[in-house]
Structures are given as structure tokens and as C-alpha cells.
């Protein structure tokens with residue numbers, strides 16, 4: 488039996504999962520890390536904590552499986568995307584905390600740049616739109632605000648990398664500074680078609696090229712070997728990297744044009760594979776690289792990104808203290824028939840797709856004396872389903888594909904009331920595969936394909952199996968009424984910051 492590892496570094500936690508050659512989970516270990524909120528709208532992680540948790544998860548999962556690092560044919564890496572760390576190439580010392588994808592501190596710069604170049608120009612070049620979500624404005628903020636960082640970056644001493652680059656660098660004994668093409672496509676510095684750092688975009692954000700990692704394919708390449716003194720205690724190839732949403736697309740076996748998935752995690756991300764030609768959106772979606780096998784054309788995807796989904800559940804538990812745990816939240820939400828006309832728009836980082844409004848902030852509307860804790864819990868869950876409905880509509884418009892079913896994955900798919908309501912709101916079945924850890928599985932597939940555990944994408948595709956299915960039951964009139972109320976609620980959240 489052959490085994491492959493997958494290091495899945497997400498927004499709220501890190502996992503290391505070992506898969507066998509049938510794509511089944513052999514063992515896994517997971518650790519949460521601190522969410523640091525220094526100011527409203529700012530979100531940071533501690534790079535050292537992320538590295539330590541990664542090591543602990545690797546050692547923990549190997550221990551549970553009774554395997555040693557050398558028993559793995561290789562390992563893949565998948566990661567929260569856009570989050571940026573700046574560190575010294577020689578010493579490995581970070582200059583600052585990781586600036587997380589949800590962090591909107593780059594909004595002022597983005598506003599200024601909007602006036603210089605058109606949305607259309609940016610979209611054509613990078614597939615993206617002006618938003619502090621992507622890495623470029625975070626790097627620009629670091630260069631501007633961390634003393635000594637700009638000269639260090641110009642001398643090539645400092646490097647800016649997404650979490651995949653940080654983990655690769657540390658796993659390989661501080662030798663390698665690489666990223667894969669899916670992660671690179673989220674910097675807002677890459678030419679989408681050439682898949683190289685773009686001089687005009689680098690100039691726009693005043694970022695020195697020598698401070699960025701090398702861009703490599705996602706599959707088919709050994710980026711480096713792990714250090715024997717590291718958590719694997721062996722030298723094994725790191726041979727597959729994908730940003731976490733692209734990894735979930737890969738893990739759901741969406742290898743061909745027209746295939747898509749929606750991942751319900753901290754945020755929510757719907758991706759549809761559009762084939763080898765990038766499709767530019769006119770409905771508020773972004774264009775991204777889906778994956779690239781070495782020596783082959785890259786595959787592209789349209790993406791609808793929702794910033795706040797599972798994180799709203801956590802906020803309800805940890806900051807509002809409305810429930811003790813997520814099961815209680817589900818239970819309360821199920822105890823009422825509907826949200827009692829309460830709507831929640833969780834625009835904590837502004838609103839992402841399809842609205843892209845940095846000036847939006849969260850609202851709870853429709854409160855009356857009738858509303859209870861249970862109605863609010865239900866509105867919390869329903870807000871994710873409404874946001875997904877918005878991006879599904881945009882996806883159908885842009886891709887020309889009518890969704891027949893929705894392939895779902897991610898931690899929040901454990902919420903039965905949410906999945907039921909989602910099927911109702913979309914009017915189509917929502918399906919979850921048997922292996923729910925699709926993000927980790929996708930990176931394991933990428934590594935296993937490189938290491939020869941699997942030969943072809945076709946072979947991998949046969950491993951996908953349906954696990955659960957939620958069928959729609961809501962009538963059209965109720966659905967339309969709820970959607971009208973939702974759009975009114977969204978309207979109330981827009982423009983809050985301009986005050």
C-alpha cells in the first residue's frame with residue numbers, strides 16, 4: 488500500500504492528513520491557531536505558530552498511523568490563499584505577523600489605484616478586481632509600514648510569500664522560495680495568461696520582483712525535499728501545491744470544463760472549471776488558475792468568493808456568546824421554522840462577490856420582540872446560503888452553465904439546517920462526497936500524481952463517491968419572498984463605512 492501526505496493550512500486551523508492509494512484517510516491531526524484582530528478590519532496570524540502547528544500535525548498524524556515520514560511517497564501542501572508573510576531569506580525571521588486574506592488594511596491604497604487604471608484593464612491582466620482581499624495591497628502596506636523592509640526587499644533579502652511558500656521554505660531547511668501558479672494568481676501581480684509576475688502590476692504597487700517567490704506548476708514537479716531534522720524526520724519530496732479552493736476543486740475531481748464545487752469553510756468559495764481559456768466575468772466573479780500540470784496548458788476557473796461563512800458561526804459562539812458550540816447553534820436553528828424575518832448580512836470584511844464593496848459592514852435587520860436566540864442562529868446560517876445563491880446566479884450568467892446539482896464540501900457542510908436551506912434556496916440538490924476532506928485530498932492527489940501513486944486524472948476521478956444529498960422542497964413564492972428580503976438587507980449594509 489502506498490501513502491501520501493497532505494498539509495492543509497486553513498484560516499482557522501492546520502491539518503495534516505495521510506491518504507492511502509484508494510484516496511481514503513488513514514490518519515489525521517488538526518490544530519487551531521490564534522486569530523489576531525489588532526484593529527477593526529485587520530486580521531493577523533502568527534507565522535511561527537502556523538509552522539509549529541504544522542510540525543505538530545505532521546508528527547501527530549504519522550504517530551496515529553504508525554508510519555514514519557519515509558513511508559510516504561511524498562507530500563502536498565494546500566493553504567489559505569492571499570495571506571502574506573514577509574521574512575528574511577537567510578534567517579527565516581518574519582518581519583511582521585501574517586496579514587490574512589480577510590484583512591482590509593489595503594483599502595485606502597486600492598481606492599487610490601482605482602483612479603489610475605480601469606477595472607477592465609486590471610481584469611484583463613490579472614483576472615481580478617480592485618480589492619484589498621488580494622495579496623498586492625497587503626505587501627504594499629508592509630513595505631510602507633515596516634521599518635527597513637523596503638531596502639531589504641530591494642536587496643532581495645526579504646521575501647513575500649503566501650503560506651505555501653512559508654511552509655515549503657521551512658520544510659526544506661530554508662532553501663526554497665517557490666509558489667504554485669494557483670497561489671500566484673491571487674497576488675494581483677501575475678499576468679493571468681503568461682502566468683508570470685507582470686511588470687506593470689509590480690510597478691503599480693511598487694513591489695520589487697526579487698522579493699517574490701518563483702512561480703511553478705501545481706502538479707508534476709518536485710519543488711524540494713523535506714529536511715531530515717524536520718517534522719517528517721526523513722527526506723521526502725514535496726511534490727504538489729494548490730491554493731485551498733483550487734485543491735478542493737481538484738479533490739472533487741472537477742478536472743474538466745464545466746465542473747464545479749462550493750466549499751463552506753471560514754469563507755465560502757464556488758469555483759467552476761472553464762477549461763484552458765480564461766473567462767472574464769461581467770457579474771462580479773473573478774478569474775483564477777484552477778491548476779496546471781507540468782508541461783501542459785493551465786486550466787482556469789471562475790470563482791465566487793464569500794468572505795464570511797463559518798467565521799460567522801464562530802463569531803456567534805465566541806464573540807456574541809449566543810451558543811456554547813456549533814451543535815447548539817444547529818439545534819436552535821432547527822427548533823424554529825424560519826428566521827422570523829430576521830436577516831443578517833455578515834459584511835465584516837466588506838462584501839465580496841458579487842458585490843465587491845469595501846464600504847459595507849455587518850447588519851442584523853428585521854428584529855422585533857418576536858425574535859429569539861433561535862431566530863438569530865437561523866439567520867446566521869441562512870446568511871451563508873443567501874450569499875451562495877448570489878454567487879451561483881452570477882456563475883450561471885458568466886459561465887453559461889445551468890447548475891443541475893451543487894457539489895459541496897468544507898466544515899460548514901456539517902450543519903444540516905444550512906445544507907437543507909441551501910438546497911431549498913438554490914432549487915437543486917446539494918451533494919457532499921464520501922471523503923469530506925476534499926481540500927487535503929486535492930493536494931494529496933497533486934502530490935500522488937507527481938510521485939506516481941496515481942498515473943492519470945481519470946484514475947483519480949473514479950475515486951469520487953457521493954456521501955450525502957439534500958433535496959430542495961421550498962416553493963417558488965417563498966423562495967422569491969426570502970430573496971427580496973435578503974436584497975433589502977444587503978442594501979442596508981452597503982456604504983456604512985463612508986459615514
Ligand SMILES: Nc1ncnc2c1ncn2[C@@H]1O[C@H](COP(=O)(O)OP(=O)(O)O)[C@@H](O)[C@H]1O
Pocket residue numbers: 497498499500751752753754796797798799800801813814816817897898899900901902903
Ligand atoms: N455542525 C456545524 N454547524 C455549523 N458550523 C460548523 C459545523 N461544523 C463546523 N462548522 C464551521 O465550519 C468552519 C470550519 O470549516 P473548515 O472547512 O474546517 O474551515 P477552514 O478550512 O476555513 O479553516 C468553522 O467556522 C466551524 O464553525
Ligand SMILES: O=P(O)(O)OC[C@H](O)CO
Pocket residue numbers: 496497498499566567568569588730731732752753754755
Ligand atoms: O481557509 P479557508 O478554507 O476558509 O479558505 C480561505 C481562502 O483560500 C481565502 O481566499
